[in-house]
Amino acid sequence: MGEWSPAARVRGVGTSIFTEMTELARRTGAVNLGQGVPELASPATLLKDVAEAVLAGNNQYPPATGFPALRTAVAEHQLRRYGLDYRPDGEVLVTTGATEAIAAALLAFCDPGDEVLAFDPCYDAYPAAARLSGATLVGVPLEADGDGFVLNADALRAAVTPRTRVLVLNTPHNPMGKVFTAAELDAIADVCREHSLIVVTDEVYEHLVYDETPHRTIAALPGMRERTLIISSAGKTFNVTGWKIGWICGPAPLVAAAGSVKQFLTYASGTPYQEALARMLGSVEEWAAELRGTLRTNRDLLSDGLKQAGLRPYRAEAGYFLQADVRPWGYTDGVTFCRELPERAGVVAIPTSAFYQGQDAPSWLVRFSFCKREESVRTAVEQLVRAR
């Protein structure tokens, strides 16, 4: 084969710190609190329903917009939880995980040279999808405030330019474990209405909130439904991250635009999973209450353990992740800390700087995940305390 090089839009997208840390965990046998892959059980009825759907022969393409009963179940879920009324036919689209939903949305709305805003740090699929569309992701830093992270509305306003098309919001937030407050969502909505921005809101952790601040969706605020796509997924809610079933809800024209892209990314996927999830989603609240209990226990164990180990954990109100300041151990750089941690304590974590787009990442932050079996978290904590 002759000389070739990858297309400009994928240059620099190569392997990441996640690959390096996962490999390090494998090689050293360290407890892996790096990637957010759950070690927790899924609802037994859901698994049984999938097996039955497969054996019943429901294994061909579903409709491109998704299995109708799942679209109906998603619409009922949004109405029940958020008071938002979406038509299953035209305002709900099933996707190959939230990841495809994000890519389809950004490819549908962004032209080369456009800008996408997201809060920094952010999930790594956002800058990658923006880049595939030819747009640039501009990070607006969340600011440390006590043991949490908060919106700086002035910084958000200042980041809007005539090229800004989309704001990607993620609440509850990965990697910060933050739930955006009502006041923060109001301030974000103000900016979006003022500048006619489309909002893509990633709510895959909508059911995994542990403290007082409830999850709210920005789509429910005045003037926001018409400009917002809500994205969620079964992966985190039911511990089935390998199934890759997600969905988008929004006004018909925006959903149609994302759907036209989605059609040629994957067309459709996961017929038996879609069928089983259609049945499960109606009773998600009971399931989620139990899962929240498990994750809250893990969060508390890890947070207390990190304190005991002499590190400084931040508040994690939701999701799978907890941030810690590693400077008390004499490190100023999370990357070095994470490279040395398997040897020193038999634990793998991810430097939070990997999630920042902007220049001023706090280099001393490290992300630990707690979506693991309780004994994994206990072992990690014991080893961290010993390594202090």
Ligand SMILES: *Cc1c(COP(=O)(O)O)cnc(C)c1O
């Ligand atoms: C895990 C995760 C996703 C990916 O969801 P899939 O349904 O597996 O594609 C999207 N956004 C955030 C914030 C995540 O943490």
